[in-house]
Amino acid sequence: MPRLDETAAGVYIIAVTPFTDTGAVDLASTETMVEFYLARGATGLTVLGMMGEAPKLSGAEAIAFTRQIVRRVAGRVPVVVGASSPGFAAMGELSRAAMDAGAAGVMVAPPGTLRTDDSIAYFRNVADTLGDIPFVLQDFPQASGVQIAPAVIRRIVDALPSCVMLKHEDWPGLNKITWLRDAEGMRRISILTGNGGIFLPEELRRGADGAMTGFAFPEMMQGVVDAHFAGDPQRASDIFDAYLPLARYEQQPGPGLAVRKYILARRGAIASDAQRTPRSALNQAEIAEVEFLLARQSDRLAAIGAAPRD
Amino acid sequence: MPRLDETAAGVYIIAVTPFTDTGAVDLASTETMVEFYLARGATGLTVLGMMGEAPKLSGAEAIAFTRQIVRRVAGRVPVVVGASSPGFAAMGELSRAAMDAGAAGVMVAPPGTLRTDDSIAYFRNVADTLGDIPFVLQDFPQASGVQIAPAVIRRIVDALPSCVMLKHEDWPGLNKITWLRDAEGMRRISILTGNGGIFLPEELRRGADGAMTGFAFPEMMQGVVDAHFAGDPQRASDIFDAYLPLARYEQQPGPGLAVRKYILARRGAIASDAQRTPRSALNQAEIAEVEFLLARQSDRLAAIGAAPRD
Amino acid sequence: MPRLDETAAGVYIIAVTPFTDTGAVDLASTETMVEFYLARGATGLTVLGMMGEAPKLSGAEAIAFTRQIVRRVAGRVPVVVGASSPGFAAMGELSRAAMDAGAAGVMVAPPGTLRTDDSIAYFRNVADTLGDIPFVLQDFPQASGVQIAPAVIRRIVDALPSCVMLKHEDWPGLNKITWLRDAEGMRRISILTGNGGIFLPEELRRGADGAMTGFAFPEMMQGVVDAHFAGDPQRASDIFDAYLPLARYEQQPGPGLAVRKYILARRGAIASDAQRTPRSALNQAEIAEVEFLLARQSDRLAAIGAAPRD
């Protein structure tokens, strides 16, 4: 199996975890979802992330879900597994099981209780726990409450060879990307960006290698990334702008996952938009808002000749 | 002088505070800025808000600035003055001085140390301090760290007749607007929305009366509000979508004010984009990003027949 | 097996989890530790709490440790198992396994991401997950970041019959106890208090039923509780004051657990003060401070005729 390394680029989709209306992991939807993502430009998949409802799965379910994903992907793209955990024992267990199942690497966010200056010690413990498993440092202050300065990220990267990627979702964070890319003598890592993709054009121009996020239209990230690397920033922004009203709406912290699953179900990627408890379903006003945005988005995409694959 | 009441609607612009390059309040720019805002659809002005660098002014400067604004506005629109303060003595002093100068009301955000359940007691103290001065409750959890549940807002409104408006910038907060508008028997208040306007079309459809925010193109808020109340949601969204890429960029917490002042200076509203310490000026990469977005925005506005007044 | 109910009182010790110097759960020390706690007045044991390094155990280890504890206790006192978890699936799994193993109930703290007003919904989900398993609501704002107002606790208790106890460690929280004990018509629950016991005399006088905390001298809690219920507040305070300098030192957030394990090892309750990563061992200055306090404590206890069982 290929292992994640610093050359990772493109669009790593943060996959949802499909559930049936009775709350079981939806095995059939897991299969269709993988095909949906791969057909729309995913160059990698990330499962059991924050938007993958990871904490709602039991340990056994998490492993089984990872196995099914890896089996279906069948080596077409690398699979990254979220392994953040309040303790290193559980982190190590899940990570080893994920790698045994064929994952390419794992992703770890620091716990919210971390004092800033302990970040280096924390990730040293992560690296010790993971051994030679390559890992992604998830830097998401809005969710974790932990601020990691660019110079601290650099020290982590310099000290820990198994840290091969930064999932960048500090906000605002454009200058952080620039700082890392300009840092003289710093070992290269892959930088993929999150935040629902709503700063993707600027992030790419600052030096990001692509996106790792789960917006329900992977075509947006694929289109923006492709146009960017083809040297056509206007085209990248044409595509981005067409999707932005919906991407903005989906990125709302509370109902965001409900929006995402609603659209994925509507597009046939998964059978149901069900979430496990604690859940948030769309109310009528929200559904109307999403439908309004979807209709306008279709028109706009048609106008620029970039209709999604549906 | 007119006093702020629950009928307030339209576009209340959160004014910046113009400084000269040597750090003095820029009196000439204060005059041109007022005309700039009024010519682009402002139905009210709010000064000394968070984005108005209020804490960087001495007490005497804050009063003098308020006086100049009110004098220039000359009754054309109401002026609201930010009066948030760690203590009630200073809040009362500034508020009375502002009303003496001709302001229509004041705006108060809770201190970050407030426990949620103390919100009602806090605003009761605010109302006691202000006497009969009408005030705006600023609900901005991302900045203040204080969560105020809809039911608590209702209790504040029911208990305190001088609370006439909610500046709504909870995020996500669409359902909060709906809750307040559907609350049976609740006294009507004006609801204007903040957050740089990036949810304005949805907020209006949920029952907001307009916007209170400072995006450097007031034409966006004016156009969206006008089209909404004219019953044309598609037109409202056409205008909104054309400005959204830049509005999104300007709303970044850190460099946001620098972006706003850069554009206002570029448009001639103020002479300089200078901030007082602590300041954040745009670097070259950021300027290039803003210029790229401005050029695309002009094209898009031309395409929909909605060029800004420049 | 007896089930936890609202009559629980006395001293529930928050047990540490003993590790060997190589990081394995120390099975022999688990046995001696149980006897140590029971011989010094424990009327209940709580395992896998925050100070029990619960997140550092794998799921299988947590279950095995619970089983061993329950087996050794052999019905002499009830055993409560910490079941806080970022997800309900894991919470349910661990809770059912704990009850199958013979636990009397479980303890749940809310996740730090909870907005205050969602507390009721959260614990409703907890109760749904747990079915008829009795649970302790852990109210520890300093650790969880979640403020739960007394009126909200009351609503939780009124709505959820399986909530039988409050572990009170809001700080300052004396008036919260009074509020709950004075709340007319509220169903009775047990209230045991935490925070290392450093407000225990006052908490008992306000209406608490005892302590649930892990100070390395259970004799302190036993002595204070016994003297209080015997109607001798001066004796309760004599005992409390003798232990207070050390209890204060042990309650420091960072090194606190290291202090506790150091003393427990020194007293023979466990073989080693080892912690699993992330760990904090005492440095030489800290050891000197603890030894200085221990020596003075012995003298003071001798002076009041209350030497600990060592």
Place this chain on the structure above:
Amino acid sequence: MPRLDETAAGVYIIAVTPFTDTGAVDLASTETMVEFYLARGATGLTVLGMMGEAPKLSGAEAIAFTRQIVRRVAGRVPVVVGASSPGFAAMGELSRAAMDAGAAGVMVAPPGTLRTDDSIAYFRNVADTLGDIPFVLQDFPQASGVQIAPAVIRRIVDALPSCVMLKHEDWPGLNKITWLRDAEGMRRISILTGNGGIFLPEELRRGADGAMTGFAFPEMMQGVVDAHFAGDPQRASDIFDAYLPLARYEQQPGPGLAVRKYILARRGAIASDAQRTPRSALNQAEIAEVEFLLARQSDRLAAIGAAPRD
């Protein structure tokens, strides 16, 4: 007038601000309070700190209060003035007025919105604002939410010669003192400790120069500091332990100031325990608790031959 420098030591009392029952600054009590503090061992006074209700005073009141304090002190000890402010303009105004009035220096805590890594830039701005006014860096993460690592404090001290003292109230923070005292080549600063004095013996042994806190029995801090510097740690702890039950009670975040003012009024230092809004008065249960602790404290002090001057 003497200026604060790195030799400052002993007991700097954080003074309360006395109010009359109608809410005016109590001029007569200001005079008696100064004499009360000086007669009980104060080697310095700090006014307008967090526990001095500083934000509740208008700017003019703050200056007038400072002037009165300095006049009454009449050069017997240095006076430090709290100058923390959300903006540098107000900080500069108050600081210059305080120095004009005869203060020895000012104290500044960082604003809660500060990201850790911006601490150095922030205090550089402070130093620029203050010019040659000596200042105290207040490091109080529990109140400010800002963590400042020891290495960052060192960099601030090394960069800013006008930073002459650390008010240390990180908690737990003993190792921070040791780190700073062991830092090779670091310029010496005075370190005085806060937190109500409840770690004072240990802090002194780690290298602190004394206390800067406002416990209502300055005799405690004086006694502990004197015994420590006389080389008698047992005597220092005898005194400390006698006061600890009450010091612990007074240090509760919410009612703490009400406890302190209640005792100061009871001891005749001030005429009334009134606070300005938002205020918290002691209820009957709290008064009973304080009286219980005071009676026991008197007995204990008599037993060790260390009765307070009353």
